[in-house]
Amino acid sequence: MAIATAYFDESDSPIACVVAGVALTVDRGLSFEGEWQRMLDKYKISALHMKVFAHSNGEFKEWKGDEAKRRQFIERVIDILARRCMVCLGVVIDRNAFKSTIAVDADITRFYANEYSTASFMSLLIAQKWAKATKLNVPVDYVFDRGNPKKKDFQRAYDYAQLIPVEAKALGALTFADDTSVLGLQAADFVAYEVCKVYTDVNRGQMRLRASLHAMMRRVRCDIAVPSEDKLAGLVETMRKIPD
Numbered sequence: 001m002a003i004a005t006a007y008f009d010e011s012d013s014p015i016a017c018v019v020a021g022v023a024l025t026v027d028r029g030l031s032f033e034g035e036w037q038r039m040l041d042k043y044k045i046s047a048l049h050m051k052v053f054a055h056s057n058g059e060f061k062e063w064k065g066d067e068a069k070r071r072q073f074i075e076r077v078i079d080i081l082a083r084r085c086m087v088c089l090g091v092v093i094d095r096n097a098f099k100s101t102i103a104v105d106a107d108i109t110r111f112y113a114n115e116y117s118t119a120s121f122m123s124l125l126i127a128q129k130w131a132k133a134t135k136l137n138v139p140v141d142y143v144f145d146r147g148n149p150k151k152k153d154f155q156r157a158y159d160y161a162q163l164i165p166v167e168a169k170a171l172g173a174l175t176f177a178d179d180t181s182v183l184g185l186q187a188a189d190f191v192a193y194e195v196c197k198v199y200t201d202v203n204r205g206q207m208r209l210r211a212s213l214h215a216m217m218r219r220v221r222c223d224i225a226v227p228s229e230d231k232l233a234g235l236v237e238t239m240r241k242i243p244d
Contacts, residue, residue, distance in 0.1 A: 004136055005029060006127040007184035008090065009145045010116060011050070011196035015203050017098075017115035018196040019123045020090020020224060021188030022081065023130055023140060029184070032084035036183045039076050047179065048077070048186045050193035074212050077190055082219040087130050088191045089223045091122040092199050097229035101236055108236050111160055113153035120144065120154040121161070126223055128170055139172035145185050146176035191216070195224055 008021035045059040056064035093115040102112050112118040131140045161167040179185035194213045
């Protein structure tokens with residue numbers, strides 16, 4: 001039985017695909033869920049979806065222009081992450097880097113079919129690294145948002161990895177769930193959105209660090225990987241050497 005769970009969601013742009021989220025132990029998870037639900041109740045919303053929040057749509061429509069309320073809400077989100085989540089973790093896959101490395105190799109794309117499945121599987125590896133550093137004695141379980149249309153590609157990569165004994169031993173259980181009912185996925189949505197937004201902005205020449213991301217990075221341990229094109233090329237070469 002797992003004693004920790006990592007929750008992941010995707011945020012994407014024309015420049016990058018980001019899969020990121022939060023990891024926490026079961027005992028912290030109970031406290032997290034209680035605090036997160038109280039936050040939703042206080043603000044009279046059913047769930048946090050950052051794309052909806054960012055554009056003041058849906059349940060956030062009446063918040064448009066009320067910057068004090070919006071800022072207070074995000075501060076509450078980060079407060080909960082800081083108290084209850086042990087680490088924010090994830091992977092940024094640059095679309096151009098992917099297209100020039102992994103995407104051109106038909107054999108490698110059997111495993112890393114697209115940017116989403118690549119970022120998702122690499123996020124599992126980061127969760128493994130965190131679990132080892134934290135000295136957890138059993139694998140971390142993984143929960144992903146079930147709404148992504150490319151989840152079958154990721155599931156296939158996970159199933160392939162399970163055929164390798166050393167990987168099967170290290171990997172926890174993978175499930176997909178609804179982000180409106182699994183509160184950890186809403187926290188993952190927040191982390192993925194913030195990381196994707198800043199990476200996209202920087203690559204468009206907008207050299208600024210969002211206050212929300214800065215606060216999260218200052219108060220919560222973060223392990224967000226951004227593999228370079230050379231790193232992805234090296235991954236391709238390494239996978240070519242694996243016997244069939």
